[in-house]
Amino acid sequence: PETPESFVTDEIDETLRRVFGYDTFRDGQRDIVEHVVSGGDALVLMPTGGGKSLCYQIPALVRKGTGIVISPLIALMQDQVDALRAAGVRAGFLNSTQDLDERRIVEAQFVQGELDLLYLAPERLRLPATVELLDRGDVALFAIDEAHCVSQWGHDFRPDYLMLSGLHERWPDVPRIALTATATEATRAEIASRLDLERARHFVASFDRPNIQYRIEPKTDAKRQLLRLLQTEHPGDAGIVYCLSRNSVEKHAQFLTENGIEAVPYHAGLDAETRAANQSRFLREDGLVVVATIAFGMGIDKPDVRFVAHLDLPKSVEGYYQETGRAGRDGLPSTAWLAYGLQDVVNLRKMIDSGEGDAAFRRRQSTHLDAMLALCETPGCRRVQLLNYFGQDAEPCGNCDTCITPPETWDATVPAQKVLSTVVRLDRERRQKFGAGHIIDILLGKKNAKIIQFDHDALKTFGIGTELRDVEWRGVVRQLLAQGLIAVESNYGALVLTDASAEVLRGDRRVMMRREPERPTAKAAKTAK
Ligand code: ADP
Ligand code: ZN
Secondary structure, eight states, X not given: OOOOOHHHHHHHHHHHHHTTOOSSOOTTHHHHHHHHHTTOOEEEEXXXXXXXXXXXXXXXXXXXXXXXEEOSOHHHHHHHHHHHHHTTOOEEEEOTTSOHHHHHHHHHHHHTTOOSEEEEOGGGGGSHHHHHHHHHSOEEEEEESSGGGGOTTSSSOOGGGGGGGGHHHHSTTSOEEEEXXXXXXXXXXXXXXXXXXXXXXXXXXXXXXXXXXXXXXEOSSHHHHHHHHHHHHXXXXXXXXXXXXXXXXXXXXXXXXXXXXXXXXXXXXXXHHHHHHHHHHHHHSSSXXXXXXXXXXXXXXXXXXXXXEESSOOSOHHHHHHHHTTSOTTSSOEEEEEEEOHHHHHHHHHHHHHSSSOHHHHHHHHHHHHHHHHHHHOSSOHHHHHHHHTXXXXXXXXXXXHHHSOOOEEEOHHHHHHHHHHHHHHHHHHSOOOOHHHHHHHHHTOXXXXXXXXXXXXXXXXXXXXXXXXXXXXXHHHHXXXXXXXXXXXXXXXXXXXXXXXXXXXXXXXXXXXXXXXXXXHHHHHHTO
């Protein structure tokens, strides 16, 4: 592809102003638009809120024919198309929510060249009729949105995306632009290879979101912690609270409401009407809080979300980044806050082990979780850790909890040995495995029913851990998990040794841990900006 002629550049600028009402492109957008307008293929990595849509919408308007947008976000197509139409763009969509008549109308418009943009659900490409339809019209480009869905090992795989590898063979002259906000080296390589975009130009935008303050704290009393955050730092602000289960969503939405904070639930178990109503209230009203499962948010474009709170540990750093990325799209200071505890780790491990997929798939999910844990337990800057994960260098940011209140580290070798040797003894003597709570009870010398039942008060390690409190032991176990020095076994959440455990037990390896940080106060967090 060549550089566009100057009259084309003018047309691009004119479209930006006239249709979208913006005077200037954001970082990176112009290069991408010009490249695609001139017929080049592109792989675009840009964070959520970075402005990916314009990168294919403007080329679709400037080039002859219709831009075909493949998107998994069927629920949002109507909204996207409505917004485009309101701006005078001739847009339509085809998905399973329409009846035959509605589809016929859109198809006819496409064939007659009356559409600038046509949104397609990926599964429609499986139908020979769709392929024939595309042959009958004039295609300006293919935009593959949420392109990470093609990654079988990623966190959001959609089998239908695999078919997109065939686009290039079938329509070799039509430029393709794949876009995603998920961007490890590995995912990027996989997207490029599966979509045959290895020779395409890759545009990688910075993933830093400097206005988001990242904070991760140990979960002690999740409800109270959340309430304190909202009341002291975000009164009257719009925000999203993510929970792992529907049940927990309902519980927390009710809890907030009872405490004078306007909150609505959102999860896949609610009927479509309630979901739509709650979503549109969130978009329209000021200062509403949505308590939701991760079903909420894909494609949500609300600029003034002031906080994203996680009450449960996300399954991957990609997920965490995407979800927290919904905060502060307007560039103003915003908070990404996460509370996590030992039980989260145990639950997620169980979900992985009992979930679907083969051994390799589960191993991959386990690696995702390990990276997330490492982010939680890092004594260094959260942002550095996050950006490094996405292959980007960074300096300590001064705007995350660990920068504001650097955690002390301490030599936890002896406590680590106490935990591990208890696990060894239980394993050896009883051929039976136990969870973290029981092991901590042994260390603390508690004579409860379970301990008596198994004669665990006779163990050599019984009562040898009184130097730490229960919560502190939980912290030790959590950090041992994050460092891979101990593992959680599938079925009962039992603790088991890893290969690295032996080094610690032999005294060949020192274990340094972060001291559980004091919670940064609202004041400390604000003055640090
Ligand atoms: P993404 O798909 O990358 O998450 P969007 O395309 O939805 O991001 O854009 C995010 C927001 O930024 C939208 O509200 C969009 O209108 C706005 N935006 C995009 N490009 C520009 C620009 N050049 N100038 C101002 N606002 C922009
Ligand atoms: Zn930092």
